Amino acid sequence: MGIIAWIILGLVAGLVARMLVPGKDSQGLIITFVLGVAGALLGGFVATQVLHVAGIQGFFNLSTWVCAILGAAVLLLGYNLIIGRRSSGRTGRAGRR
Template sequence: MGVIAWIVLGLIVGLLAEKIVNGGDSHGLIVTTVIGVAGAVVGGWLATKLFHVDDVKGFFNISTWLTALAGAVVLLLVFHALTGRRSARR
């Protein structure tokens, strides 16, 4: 995948992960994209280590999106655990 595809994937996955974890409370567009891209990388690494997946198949493959989403959710949960932040809805 190219750089633009990683950014688009990261933005969409980051938004979905924040919706799942925070109920839609966003950290902002850039942070959300970074969380999504980093989540995709973490998800790909975890898939390789845990499930022995050699590589993701491309931008339009559902396994790519699910792996990236799982990684972004895990990364966001770890971020919240480290910072002590819960959902910003009060």
């Protein structure tokens, strides 16, 4: 699958992952798209290299979409955890002064 197809897949996967991940959505659409593309690439890499799934070759293949959405969801969860800690840490320090 070409890089343009992975980018398109990542954009859609980022939106789907954003709907699936619980919690407050503090990021905008640009961050969602970037995390979706990176998650699709990460999911595709993990599926082919680590899990040895050979079906990650077609754009319309279900395993391709599942791997891309799971990769995007993992990155989105990680992003929310990191950003959530930063924002709560700043609020906590300002309240103590």
